[in-house]
Amino acid sequence: MTDLQTPQADAASTATAGAEPLLEAIDLVKHFPVRRGMMASKLMVRAVDHINLSVGRGEALGLVGESGCGKTTTGRMLTRLLEPTGGKLMFDGRDITHLKGSGLRRLRQDIQIIFQDPYASLNPRHTVGKIIATPLRVNGIKPPGGVRGRVQELMELVGLNPEHYNRFPHEFSGGQRQRIGIARSLALRPKLVVADEPVSALDVSIQAQVINLLRNLQRELNLSFVFIAHDLSVVRHFCDRVAVMYLGKVVEVGDRTQIYDTPAHPYTKALLSAVPDVTMLGTKGDNRLKLVGDVPTPLNPPSGCRFRTRCWKAQEVCATTEPPLAQVDTGAVAACHFPESA
Amino acid sequence: MSQTKSSGPYLSIEDLKVHFKTEDGMVKAVDGVSFEVSEGETLGVVGESGSGKSVTGMSILGLHDPKRARISGKIYLDGTELLHLSENKLRALRGQAMTMIFQDALTALHPYYTVGRQIVEAYRLHHNVSKGTAKTRAIEMLDRVGIPEPGKRFAQYPHEFSGGMRQRAMIAMSLVNNPRLVIADEPTTALDVTVQGQILDLLADLQKEFNSAIIMVTHDLGVISDIADRVVVMYGGRVVEEGTAVDVMSTPQHPYTWGLLNSVPTLHGDASEDLRPIPGNPPSLLNVPSGCAFHPRCQHSLGKGSACETEIPQLLGINGAPNHVAACHLPESTRRRIMETDVRKVEVA
Numbered sequence: 060m061t062d063l064q065t066p067q068a069d070a071a072s073t074a075t076a077g078a079e080p081l082l083e084a085i086d087l088v089k090h091f092p093v094r095r096g097m098m099a100s101k102l103m104v105r106a107v108d109h110i111n112l113s114v115g116r117g118e119a120l121g122l123v124g125e126s127g128c129g130k131t132t133t134g135r136m137l138t139r140l141l142e143p144t145g146g147k148l149m150f151d152g153r154d155i156t157h158l159k160g161s162g163l164r165r166l167r168q169d170i171q172i173i174f175q176d177p178y179a180s181l182n183p184r185h186t187v188g189k190i191i192a193t194p195l196r197v198n199g200i201k202p203p204g205g206v207r208g209r210v211q212e213l214m215e216l217v218g219l220n221p222e223h224y225n226r227f228p229h230e231f232s233g234g235q236r237q238r239i240g241i242a243r244s245l246a247l248r249p250k251l252v253v254a255d256e257p258v259s260a261l262d263v264s265i266q267a268q269v270i271n272l273l274r275n276l277q278r279e280l281n282l283s284f285v286f287i288a289h290d291l292s293v294v295r296h297f298c299d300r301v302a303v304m305y306l307g308k309v310v311e312v313g314d315r316t317q318i319y320d321t322p323a324h325p326y327t328k329a330l331l332s333a334v335p336d337v338t339m340l341g342t343k344g345d346n347r348l349k350l351v352g353d354v355p356t357p358l359n360p361p362s363g364c365r366f367r368t369r370c371w372k373a374q375e376v377c378a379t380t381e382p383p384l385a386q387v388d389t390g391a392v393a394a395c396h397f398p399e400s401a
Numbered sequence: 402m403s404q405t406k407s408s409g410p411y412l413s414i415e416d417l418k419v420h421f422k423t424e425d426g427m428v429k430a431v432d433g434v435s436f437e438v439s440e441g442e443t444l445g446v447v448g449e450s451g452s453g454k455s456v457t458g459m460s461i462l463g464l465h466d467p468k469r470a471r472i473s474g475k476i477y478l479d480g481t482e483l484l485h486l487s488e489n490k491l492r493a494l495r496g497q498a499m500t501m502i503f504q505d506a507l508t509a510l511h512p513y514y515t516v517g518r519q520i521v522e523a524y525r526l527h528h529n530v531s532k533g534t535a536k537t538r539a540i541e542m543l544d545r546v547g548i549p550e551p552g553k554r555f556a557q558y559p560h561e562f563s564g565g566m567r568q569r570a571m572i573a574m575s576l577v578n579n580p581r582l583v584i585a586d587e588p589t590t591a592l593d594v595t596v597q598g599q600i601l602d603l604l605a606d607l608q609k610e611f612n613s614a615i616i617m618v619t620h621d622l623g624v625i626s627d628i629a630d631r632v633v634v635m636y637g638g639r640v641v642e643e644g645t646a647v648d649v650m651s652t653p654q655h656p657y658t659w660g661l662l663n664s665v666p667t668l669h670g671d672a673s674e675d676l677r678p679i680p681g682n683p684p685s686l687l688n689v690p691s692g693c694a695f696h697p698r699c700q701h702s703l704g705k706g707s708a709c710e711t712e713i714p715q716l717l718g719i720n721g722a723p724n725h726v727a728a729c730h731l732p733e734s735t736r737r738r739i740m741e742t743d744v745r746k747v748e749v750a
Contacts (some may be wrong), residue, residue, distance in 0.1 A: 292668050340650050
């Protein structure tokens with residue numbers, strides 16, 4: 060998988076060309092009920108509201124957006140840590156939307172997750188060897204070379220010294236702990252890894268080490284990735300395709316060049332312009348598009364296009380009609396009545 | 402740098418050392434740091450965790466417990482030496498002569514008091530006005546930092562604010578007295594990019610209006626590139642490079658600065674190329690490496706037994722750029738060659 064040429068996607072369906080995707084989310088919904096006071100009100104947080112996504116085999120899909128846009132909830136549904144309220148999730152040709160019990164446990168062998176916080180996601184009382192072996196033990200898998208052999212092989216794969224098998228998490232630095240988490244996620248040879256902000260807790264120099272590690276692993280093992288992050292430049296270095304989310308909706312999906320060089324949705328454009336980048340030396344923020352206000356509440360999202368309350372291009376139609384995701388002339392798909400042209 | 406300077410810099414730090422005694426030994430968090438900031442100037446202080454950047458900021462405001470920290474050196478604020486000042490006199494300076502914006506707004510705001518009350522308190526410490534006047538000022542400030550319905554928000558508690566709004570409320574509190582020096586310690590790391598942009602713009606506006614000096618402590622080279630006039634790069638408790646933002650970013654002289662530039666992902670350029678991280682980990686401040694603290698991670702180190710391992714390099718000027726200094730034993734010609742061939746190019750946009 061060379062990452063640049065792969066996804067000449069049939070963009071309108073947001074699917075990769077050729078073979079069927081490994082994972083497909085169709086019209087996926089997650090609503091959380093809120094209880095206020097004594098009344099069991101019918102208020103719903105519409106965390107994820109009818110989204111379509113697909114991840115091809117060996118592809119890295121980036122999921123970006125501000126906090127509260129639903130990217131983490133989406134990730135949790137894709138790994139089936141949460142059960143969708145509506146819609147369908149297809150994995151490897153199977154419907155996994157409402158899997159339970161042993162079926163769900165078997166699915167975990169194929170879909171794994173890497174967490175954001177390398178401190179909170181490792182049991183401090185377990186040795187590294189035990190932590191990495193947990194998925195094997197839970198699933199009753201006896202690898203040919205023995206559990207210890209497999210664990211040490213995994214440690215070597217992620218750049219940890221296999222001799223440190225008996226050490227505890229506190230003896231490792233943040234970057235090394237994240238490597239432990241990565242080794243654990245790979246123990247069952249998954250087909251898909253969902254990484255939720257895997258590098259945002261790390262120092263710059265360490266962050267680059269972990270990004271490179273994930274990139275190499277992806278190539279070597281032909282893994283599929285869903286990479287959830289708020290840092291747009293990190294996503295650009297890791298992902299072939301990127302989906303931009305806003306307030307529970309996917310507003311734009313495209314390959315790397317489409318999203319970063321010719322963003323079509325005004326929100327994508329604003330988001331990109333807000334990133335302080337090293338290459339913007341001496342600009343003093345002059346290129347920033349000023350977005351007014353805050354993200355509205357997902358309890359009661361705006362009618363029509365959800366971005367219209369902050370959009371500088373908004374017109375009447377934006378309030379009345381929700382724009383569908385459709386192909387625009389940049390080649391990406393975007394949900395906007397007045398997309399930017401290439 | 403754009404503004405006319407009065408006599409000398411507003412803040413000047415000379416050979417600051419902050420050591421903490423712990424059970425494991427002496428933590429040399431800051432070990433001989435000197436720099437200056439003038440009014441109207443934004444100084445970026447960059448470094449990774451444990452580089453001493455936050456500890457430096459805290460010692461300017463006198464926030465370290467004197468029983469635990471051993472502090473030496475000199476800090477002059479507008480001509481007044483701060484390290485030997487009494488707590489009462491420091492209090493009079495905090496908030497107006499100097500102020501700090503913290504990274505974590507939830508711990509910096511008091512959970513039991515309304516946001517408005519906390520801002521009013523900060524204002525009335527320095528202004529002998531009625532509560533009503535102070536309230537008007539506080540609401541005006543909340544409005545300035547972009548909080549919608551400031552009148553209603555004034556009476557709410559911190560937990561009723563979202564993360565971004567809390568951060569803005571704290572910034573409103575820090576800036577309510579139009580401070581002459583603002584020390585912002587990673588003020589935007591916890592925020593979304595769009596909010597981060599708003600806050601960087603806000604700081605820039607206030608600076609234009611009141612000619613304040615800003616020290617922006619951050620690990621994000623993007624933020625530095627975007628807003629700083631001058632940059633101080635810290636590593637292992639010391640300054641390793643200093644100069645104008647344009648000099649440091651476009652002609653970096655220290656191998657650590659090179660490493661930082663090569664390891665940050667950007668929005669432009671070839672994304673298929675691997676990043677080039679700095680090998681190893683930042684040093685433990687309990688046991689800072691001998692000589693140049695960066696030598697164990699430096700790919701260009703002169704090797705075993707060389708000056709890199711034995712001698713702490715001095716901050717020396719660079720030919721042709723008198724205000725650009727770096728602490729590295731490599732000959733300048735060697736550094737120039739490496740910089741031209743092996744370091745990410747950053748040009749003035």
